[in-house]
Amino acid sequence: MSQPSHSHTPEVHGTSASASPAQDVPESEQLLTLFVQHMPAAVAMLDDAFRYMVVSSRWMKDFGLAGQDLERQPHFDVFQSSPGDWRTILERALDGTVQQGREGRLQRRDGSTYWVRWEARPWYQSGGDIGGVILFVEDVTARKKAEEALHAERRFLAAVLDNIHAGVMACDADGTLTFCNEAARDILGMAGEMPSTDEWWADYDLYCADGTTPLPPHEFPLIQALHTGRVRNAEFVVRPRGVSAARHLLVSGQGLHRADGTKVGAVIAMHDITELKAAQADVQTSKDLLASVLSSSLDGIYAFEAVRDAAGELVDFTWILVNERAEELMGRSADALLGARLLEQMPGARDSGLFDAYVEVVETGTPFEHESYFNYDGRDGWFRVTAVRRGDGLAVTFRDITKRKRAEEALRRSEAFLRMAQQIGHIGSWEWDLRTGLFTWSDEMHHIFGLDEDAFDGQLETILAAVHPDDRERVREAMQQAREEPCAPALEYRVVWPDGSIRVVASDGTVIGQEQGAATRLVGTAQDITERFRDKQRIERANAALEQRNRELQDFAYVASHDLQEPLRKVRAFADLFEEDYADKVDAMGEHYLDRIRDAAERMSTLITDLLAFSRIATRAHPFQEVDLNQIAAEVISDLEVRISEVEGSIEVGELPAIEADPTQMRQLLQNLIGNAFKFRRPGVRPVVEVDAERVRGADVLGGDAGYRIMVRDNGIGFDNKFLDRIFTPFQRLHGRDEYEGTGMGLAICRRIVERHHGHITARSTPEAGATFVVTLPVRQPSPQDDSPTAA
Helix, strand or coil, X not given: CCCCCCCECCCCCCEECCCCCCCCCCXXXXXXXXXXXXXXXXXXXXXXXXXXXXXXXXXXXXXXXXXXXCCCCXXXXXXXXXXXXXXXXXXXXXXXECEEEEEEEEEECXXXXXXXXXXXXXXXXXCCCEEEEEEEEEECHHHHHHHHHHHHHHHHHHHHHHHCCCEEEEEEXXXXXXXXXXHHHHHHCCCCCCCCHHHHHCCEEEEECCCCCECCHHHCHHHHHHHHCEEEEEEEEEEECCCCCCEEEEEEEEEEECCCCCEEEEEEEEXXXXXXXXXXXXXXXXXXHHHHHHHHCCCEEEEEEEEEXXXXXXXXXXXXXXXXXXXXXXXXXXXXXXXXXXXXHCCHHHHCCHHHHHHHHHHHCCCEEEEEEEEECCEEEEEEEEEEECCCEEEEEEEECHHHHHHHHHHHHHHHHHHHHHHHHCEEEEEEECCCCEEEECHHHHHHHCCCHHHCCCCHXXXXXXXXXHHHHHHHHHHHHHHHCCCCCCEEEEEECCCCCEEEEEEEEEEEEEECCEEEEEEEEEEECHHHHHHHHHHHHHHHHHHHHHHHHHHHHHHHHHHHHHHHHHHHHHHHHHHHHHHHHCCHHHHHHHHHHHHHHHHHHHHHHHHHHHHXXXXXXXXXXXXXXXXXXXXXXXXXXHHHHHCCCEEEECCCCEEEECHHHHHHXXXXXXXXXXXXXXXXXXXXXXXXEEEEECCCCHHHCEEEEEEEEECCCCCCHHHHHHHCCCCCCCCCCCCCCCCCCHHHHHHHHHHHCCCEEEEEECCCCCEEEEEEEECCCCCCCCCCCCCC
């Protein structure tokens, strides 16, 4: 409330009056009350106790008192005395001092507040005494509220401009900066006094939105807004000179004009979108990454939006995303699927239950994951499908797992066959985790060890308890070695069943896991070989007896051949003596008989010699050693040189290997094969023999190890393949003795030599088209095996 002014008021002369003038009231007072009552302004006439005597109608209206009876009612029962200390003001007026105020608050007891301009004057009775106070009031509440609103708006605008993130700059009609809020100063890195426009350019480098093209000063958005009237979302880059970091700004603004169109300046608002640009770049990078992931994903990926009917029920889905892998798996392009409905393109989804599963995902939010067989809509195979809700739709990933499913099915069949095979062959499988020390067994292992399934706790000691006491320590040492070295033991040992019977078990394993050079897991098999071991023992006893008989037969053959040579020598000697002593007494027929005797004796001697050689292949053999077959072939060719020259033949020898063999027998083998090639030549055809070798591996070689196939080819008379088995049998001949010499033991000796070297010999031929003999021999001879059940 403005401070009141103080002045003396001249007396009011005339007759008193009131709202209802009484006969005893002086006329001057009656006139005064009538005057107050009908004043167009808000006026109240109070007595000296500040009780209402009369008020104007405007008073009643302005202060919301219509309908109330204020006569004789104390003023301060209607209005509060503070703020503004109205009681003091009225008391001063009652003392004769006029009180005035430009603005003050007048507040009713009910809380209604009014802003007023006021004046309080005393009124005088006819005798000259002050009878009370006349209070003149002008309600300026509306103007006051408007002013307060304007001030509040200005304060709000100032606060907003200083606190908003947008930078605001303004200039006058000459382009001189007139305003720059704190945000603009922060954005531009502006310090100190606000510079003029011309000074401003010297401190900054301006660029177009690309960040590299310089921006001319006259294209600065504030100047553009001043000259063109409006700037919309202009982008530019600003960098204070001497600072490496630049700011990317988005600016809008417009020119300012008076009502008559006179230009008064311009204003712009700028937003620092540096982080937004970086975020957009990150988003674009993320989009590019997502696109790359989608295009390179091994999974097909769909995204669907739900299609609902008028009642809100989900009735279908539409495709909104299809990646490249999904196109490949489904055999349909993204162009054909995007925007299309699921049940129109894949009606089988409803019958298969897939559609209902998708609906449940959207309605409940529970993800769906399942491996299903699809045989509809052109698809035939197994797919792993995963679906998760995405808004009012879902995202679906799927992968073709047909190969895996078929492999699993094949594995199940294999496992079933394996179980059957284990049961039939009494073969069990085991795994030993060396970190925990626990064994895992197949069912057949319990049968092999004679243990109930419940009695096996996976501990090594439980297994060793079933091993024969004489073999137990050896098995324990082998298992301990497996812990310390990355190796798996191969063992044969005996186990004792609960009923006391003894079984023989063969066990072997391999390492399948290592950590820092130490084995972590061993897997292997165990087989009950009791019957095989017993058969082997029987065979060994039979072989021992057979070998004894063979030795006896070989000794007999040696003795017989040696003893038979003596009578033959006597036959030849007596034939020679007979010819010398009785040559003149023997006629032609006698000579013929004598020649027949000599030939028979010679053939018998050769036959005995070949038989002795055949018997000595195993008994008089030399130890195996490294043999260079090139050297052996050269020696054979040297021995046959005269014979080759006689028949005008030739021999070509390729590169031959070095193998482990008996050198004497290798020489005998090649000499027989090459000699036969020249023996069985075709009349009139120059004999040609070729010898070469090739490396082989696998079933053709003992144990599947490496070996060589040696081939001897000729262009001789050949033979019919139906006689293949016969030619390697002792004393078997395909031609008469008068056609080709020999006893029929050469190829039998060759086969015996090859078999001793753990090889194989065969031949292929066509009559009158030559023959090829093929000998397959290992590079290394197998070591003798100790087959005893206690051998490790």
